[in-house]
Amino acid sequence: MSDEPAHRYTAAMAGEIERRWQDHWTERGTFHAPNPVGKLAGPVPEDKLFVQDMFPYPSGAGLHVGHPLGFIGTDVYARYHRMNGRNVLHTMGFDAFGLPAEQYAVQTGQHPRKTTEDNIETYLRQIRRLGLGHDDRRRISTIDPEYYRWTQWIFLQIFNSWYDDTVGRARPIAELVAQFESGERATPDGRAWAELSHADRQAVLNEHRLVYLSDAPVNWVPGLGTVISNEEVTADGRSERGNFPVFRKNLRQWMMRITAYSDRLIDDLERLDWPEKVKAMQRNWIGRSHGARVRFACGGESIEVFTTRPDTLFGATYMVLAPEHPLVDVIAAPAWPSEVDGRWTGGADTPGEAIAAYRRAASMKSDLDRQENKDKTGVFTGAYAVNPVNGASIPVFIADYVLMGYGTGAIMAVPGQDQRDWDFATAFGLPIIRTVAPSEGFDGEAYTGDGPAINSGFLDGMDIAEAKKAVIGWLEEHGHGRGTVQYKLRDWLFSRQRYWGEPFPIVYDEAGTPIAVPESMLPVELPEVDDYSPTTYDPEDADTEPSPPLSKANGWVEVELDLGDGVRTYRRDTNTMPNWAGSCWYQLRYVDPADDERFCAPENERYWLGPRPEQHGATDPGGVDLYVGGVEHAVLHLLYARFWQKVLFDLGHVSGDEPYRRLFNQGYIQAYAYADARGVYVNAAEVEEREGRFFHGDTEVFQEYGKMGKSLKNVVTPDEMCELYGADTFRLYEMSMGPMDVSRPWATKDVVGAQRFLQRLWRAIIDETTGEVRVVDGDVDEPTLRLLHKTIAGVHEDYSNLRYNTAGAKLIELTNHITKHHGDGCPRPVAEAMVQLLAPMCPHIAEELWSRLGHPESLAHGPFPTADPRYLVEDTAEYPIQVNGKVRARVTVPASATQEEIKSAALSEEKVAALVADKTPKKVIVVPGRLVNVVL
RNA sequence: GCCCCCGUAGCCCAACAGGCAGAGGCAGCCCCCUUAAAAGGGGUUGAGUGCCGGUUCGAAUCCGGUCGGGGGCACCA
Incomplete structure (x- = not known):
């Protein structure tokens, strides 16, 4: 430990480098992506890329190593494209409303806003260490009134719309009123529109609105004190959250008319670059x-x-x-x-x-x-x-x-x-x-x-x-x-009887008719209440009624407003929205987080999210270029978000009719857990394997495989990994474990492989004892150049196809070659290219080496090397010669050799000639660039 | 019960579009460095692709069957 070379790339040195570069990036706004217009406007290249992670919920438990897998994956992709000159939008905000936040607050006896904001801080501190290149000006949080103002605004857009089946799209409700007024459309009971009372008219419109009040049977969960949507009920009739019994009960609730979009939600799947599995799940759920x-x-x-x-x-x-x-x-x-x-x-x-x-x-x-x-x-x-x-x-x-x-x-x-x-x-x-x-x-x-x-x-x-x-x-x-x-799809039950959610921008008059709160009065802010914990009941007691916490906010529920006919008293709606609401449109707010006139300026929306048929084909629906997250949102979030997008599209607020052009499901990092004979979990980090059995101290324990979780005592955190190895090593290891979409077990002991590689690469460029740069100038030998350009070409391809594991392997191979053949110093062109190639996965060490190699500018915006095709073609080719399908010999011929020449070279090879002997081959198959097969 | 995905060295994983089963990492083994050690360096062993059959000159790859693992849906007419 003590006589370790002073300039070795150790965890401590990595930590120092990482902090320094993270500060550097933050100070200079390295990852700020300019918008065409508005507060974040700047010069924008036509070539852009919008990369997005699924909206995280800031859990009080903090992150384990499984959480950042997708975040690192998107960061590598974003960095790769940023280095190649594209304007890349990558950021992360928080989906912070909802039941878990409220339950956590109740447990800890604090206000949900306090616990949620604390958790966000913790979360940010954890992800900041990972060096993710987020545009931090675009961080948003669903609980921020400036955000949910627009969630409420979109709700009102949907409320004030109806679905016109004759044209197959949503239209403003005013156009339906006009149809009734003119008599073009008959009222249900045939009376003229003018003869209907205000309440009667509203009742008629309620039957057409895309958000409407319904008295139909809904899923009532006494154990949660709220109703939930069909999508949140598990196959065995329990609540997805809390696993409580669900009862069908007639209650007056808000519904969203998602069924109006059944056909479009199914048919448009064909235009999406999504995993077939997710498409199948949505088709199945809609059930046409x-x-x-x-x-x-x-x-x-x-x-x-x-x-x-x-x-x-x-x-x-x-x-x-x-x-x-x-x-x-x-x-x-x-x-x-x-x-x-x-x-x-x-x-x-x-x-x-x-x-x-x-x-x-x-x-x-x-x-x-x-x-x-x-x-x-x-x-x-x-x-x-x-x-x-x-x-x-x-x-x-x-x-x-x-x-x-x-x-x-x-x-x-x-x-x-x-x-x-x-x-x-x-x-x-x-x-x-x-x-x-x-x-x-x-x-x-x-x-x-x-x-x-x-x-x-x-x-x-x-x-x-x-x-x-x-x-x-x-x-x-x-x-x-x-x-x-x-269709199997039912309308979306949209109200919840909880505290921690967006309030409905709706008030009721004396007749109980719901009235939209005018846009100018948004946001309708969540009131402070003495008791924000919901009234829950015996989970089995079906004969209970929801009692929303907001109904107890006396000074808030009754409100005096002038809605055009003088100041009157109204009652506010005391429901809150489900936590899916905020995530239905957040990509639009990432695009324009600070606009206080609109939810998103159209120029910015078109630039980042608009369809680009010339690039993606004639039926391109637009949307986020790469959206990465777990498959668990296949039906819930992804269906709701598509629905909102389509309504906004129909009403002319956005230019594309799908929110996410390309979806990628990352796999899960899982872990082994160990329980003793009584079934009590023991700390997995302390378990030793001896002769195929597992022991905790002297006690035999038994291995299980599954999730990482506190109760299973097998959590490994990114903080620990950064401490022990550094963020770059951790990032590289996670990306090297296998393809992004495959689930696999975590193995802390394997992380050292990634660290050894970075140490070798560091040593190839930096003298470990003096800290001097030790690259050599001058010509590079041919085999090294060939390998370098092959690596460049391969890594390019791997990055663009999200195959980071093979990209990593190619870089290790190149580094091993340098270690072996250039022990006295890495040739400069190779060193520089290697650092550039590494940068997307291990940005801090790459920046550090790049700067030590004499480049004052950050590597974040390139350059990225391109392969010289001259070094990709070989002048000779070695062909394996099969005889009856078995490899018997090899010949080397000029790369330019014709099939005939290859054939005769193969047949005249000694061992082949001996096998053929006096027989005449039935067939000789020459596969150019591959092999020769002689069939006897 | 129905549908989908996956089975390659002890472990995690490569193999473009049917063409030499191996890129990389962990572990193991050998050597070097070291008073000693390893989260150091160098080298090296290791599977015929879960199983059976078929198509093909040639199969990890395509097809059929079977076993094992994972996931989705489930009295949806």
Whole structure:
């Protein structure tokens, strides 16, 4: 330790260099990216790049080494392009509203603003050490009133819009009012617009607004004291946050009409450069299916069903309504028909009693029960319906395998082609008619494959696609139904009953009509309250009601305003927005963070985010050039943000209709955790491996693999890594672990490899004992030049394709070559190029070496080396010679050799000639630049 | 149950578009430096690509099957 050379690149020296360069960059605003107009205006090159990390939430727990993986990845990309002359926008702000912040504040007994701002400071301190080239003028935070002013403004834009299906886009609500006024569009009850009261008009408009109040059933979570959106409910019917039971409850809540955009949200995925996996998840979530709605007569009523298989209509042998379906009580027979099947009655004396009992039982089942137990249950309503295609009379059941929330809440059951219907039919003794001939050898139950229609009258012989078309035509012609499209996507529940979120810019008049707060009065600031902790309940108690903390802010809820007809008293909306709101548009604010007239100046928006068809193709939607984050936001954030962008686009506020042109999902850094026999976790850093088993001291412990987390005692922090090795070593190691999109285990012991490399590179340029630059001037030998230019070319390509692991490997290779062949000093041109190539990944050491090599200017804006093609072509080529696919020999020929020349060189090679002997090769394959294969 | 992704040295990972299985790192081994040590230097060993079959002159790569791991959806008509 003591006699370590004075000028070795140690962790301590790295730390000193890093602090110095970070200060240098900050002082000079090295990473300030100019805008075309406004407060950040400056000279802008046409060539720009907007790189963005997914909005981090500033957790109180601080960062572990997994968090910065993507941040470093985007930084390398940004630095690479900045060095190559592009105007690069890269920054980072904070998504700081939301439940976790509020819960953390409640735990620590402090105001959420205080804890959140403290956490942001901690977060910034941690990421600052990493040397990320952020434009710090563009840091924003969703909790800043100057930010959420515009979140509220966008909310009002959406509120004041409606979706015009005839033109397929959102329009200002005033244009709808004009249609009603002129009579171009009739009001729902046919009265003239002028005859409607103010409240009536608002009620009509509420049915069209893209944000509207709804009394529909919503997801109520007593354990959280708030309602949540469908996207936040897990598959087993619990809240994603907190894992509490979720209950369906009718509550008056704000909804966003995202369903108006279902088709565009699906269709526009094709124009995005996104991972297929994420696109598939969004398609799946939106759940578009094509089919038909068919009406079945039932007594004096008509039951409408949705089906994706109208071609199987002849096989419909019964119908099922969801237990909550409104027609159930209307159609239910007063008494069982004679000779009713005992399985159908549920043991009740009348259909009415059976239905009541069944509904009671169904309501007691949780979603989880329903999923675990897929045995089919149901009761007969006593009613029969008529199959429109053949006049058959079929019984109508209720069963909980039919959901009120999808389609029409009613189905035609075709047991021959649907396994669920098959199961029900078998349990209840109902007939099964196959209407598609199963393929040969099929021995299953319901047959869902393709085949010719059978038992289907005029459809017989047609395949599924033909039969669908034919039957839809028939239904439409005879007025029994029509082809239609169905979606799983539901409107977005947008209100939360929490404190720590954006207040709604809405007040209510005496009649309870919601009124937009005028733009001039934004932001509507979050009031101080004595008790910001929400009222939560017994998580299992469904009979509770949300009680928003803001409703307790007495001086705030009641407000005197003059909204045009004199000063009156209004009540504020006491909900807050979900924490997804702030992240729906933050890229727009990064672009223009200080504009206080607009959320973003159009010139700046167009420059950074506008479509560039000449560069990205005719259908380019625009958006952030590279957006990096985890796959966990595939449906939530990424769907909501696309929706807002499209509304803003329709209203003419932005020039592109997608927010993120290219999306990249980084993998996760995971870690081993160790628990002893009792299941108690031990500090992973203290575990030793001996003969394939693991020990903590003398106690045997057992390895698990997964997340890094405090409770698992396996957290490694970037701070520790910077301390032990320096930020550049840490950055390089993270980038070298593998491709960016692959998840992998953290291994602190491997970090030393990255450090040794940087030490070797440092030593090639700096004398470790004197600290003098030891590069040599003069000509560089040919092999070194060849390797150098090959490295330049390869690293260029690797950086632009986010393959940092292979870029790192190429640099190590070059450095090893220099160490081996130029131990007495690195040739200057090689040293300079090497430093430039390294700079995106290890910017501090690169700046330091660059400056020691005599360059006063920062390396942040280049230069970056380009490969000289002369050194990329070899003058000779070595060909492996395969005989029957096995490599037997090698020949070296001039690179200019023709295929014939290569062939004869190969055949005359000694070992090959011996193998060929007197035989005549059947074939000789020459792959130019690759190899020769002789087939005997 | 349905859909998607991934299996290459002890470990993390390379291999352009089917063409010599290896770029790099960790660990191991040998040597050097050192009073000693290593987060120093130099060198070196190591897998036939999870398994079976097919296509091909040639397969880690393409196709079919199978096993293992990860993820998404799930009574959505």
